[in-house]
Amino acid sequence: MKIALREGMAQGATLPEKLAFLERLGIEGVEVERSAGLPVEELRTIFAGSSVGAANLPGSTALLDPDPKARAEGLELTRRRLQLAGELEGCAGVLVVPQFGTRPQLPDLSPYKTAVELERELFALQLRELAGAVSGPPLFLEPLNRYEAHLVNRLEDGTTFANEFGPEIGIMADFFHMNIEEADIAASIRAAGSRIVYVHVADSNRLQPGRGHMDFRTGFAALKEIGYDGYLGIECRIEGPLEEALTETVEHLRREWAAA
Ligand code: LER
Numbered sequence: 483m484k485i486a487l488r489e490g491m492a493q494g495a496t497l498p499e500k501l502a503f504l505e506r507l508g509i510e511g512v513e514v515e516r517s518a519g520l521p522v523e524e525l526r527t528i529f530a531g532s533s534v535g536a537a538n539l540p541g542s543t544a545l546l547d548p549d550p551k552a553r554a555e556g557l558e559l560t561r562r563r564l565q566l567a568g569e570l571e572g573c574a575g576v577l578v579v580p581q582f583g584t585r586p587q588l589p590d591l592s593p594y595k596t597a598v599e600l601e602r603e604l605f606a607l608q609l610r611e612l613a614g615a616v617s618g619p620p621l622f623l624e625p626l627n628r629y630e631a632h633l634v635n636r637l638e639d640g641t642t643f644a645n646e647f648g649p650e651i652g653i654m655a656d657f658f659h660m661n662i663e664e665a666d667i668a669a670s671i672r673a674a675g676s677r678i679v680y681v682h683v684a685d686s687n688r689l690q691p692g693r694g695h696m697d698f699r700t701g702f703a704a705l706k707e708i709g710y711d712g713y714l715g716i717e718c719r720i721e722g723p724l725e726e727a728l729t730e731t732v733e734h735l736r737r738e739w740a741a742a
């Protein structure tokens with residue numbers, strides 16, 4: 483197991499400064515956000531000078547946009563990120579949130595197709611297109627809770643899409659969203675099995691792990707059972723001074739993982 487932090491949560495003005503901060507905390511990966519647009523050679527040079535790796539890269543959030551131009555740009559951006567993921571050693575893949583929002587943005591064309599049916603079919607087509615562009619690290623879908631998204635809320639919703647493909651398409655398990663959507667987090671993790679290629683951690687209140695009442699140990703035991711050995715990406719609000727809080731969080735996560 484390795485620990486990662488989102489780029490935007492790390493201290494520092496530049497990516498090298500942020501990597502130095504993470505190294506100091508013993509954090510092994512960064513979820514690249516803003517810096518994903520840097521030239522590939524520059525990124526490779528920056529990461530070559532650090533023990534911190536690129537944990538994942540962001541794909542487009544416009545794959546279901548009603549505007550065809552925005553969708554085409556979304557596909558292109560995601561293809562570029564898949565290529566970049568293969569250039570950065572140890573990168574787990576490209577994170578795609580299928581859509582944000584509690585209602586479809588596509589029109590309701592009943593009785594032909596409802597908006598949700600259209601979204602499902604369009605998303606499956608977009609994934610087929612993108613699966614063909616995977617030659618290294620996979621694309622993975624992140625299920626979000628019902629207050630943030632409606633199409634893919636539970637791990638099972640993600641695996642339903644992913645199961646149409648081979649290892650090119652995976653899913654992410656985010657403990658904050660699972661805490662709202664899954665009846666039994668451990669059972670859902672076991673059912674998703676090797677489709678899980680990335681994990682986000684936040685506590686029940688979305689503060690840093692250790693500051694709420696999340697039972698990480700049971701979920702971590704299920705991750706170990708399925709042979710998950712990837713990143714736990716910290717994605718949360720931080721209570722208290724950043725460096726102290728993260729030091730405490732890293733300790734908490736390593737302790738819970740060891741005990742699981
Ligand atoms: C949003 O709640 C979330 O969990 C993020 O990982 C989406 O990119």
Ligand code: MN
Nearest residue numbers: 624656682717
């Ligand atoms: Mn997340």
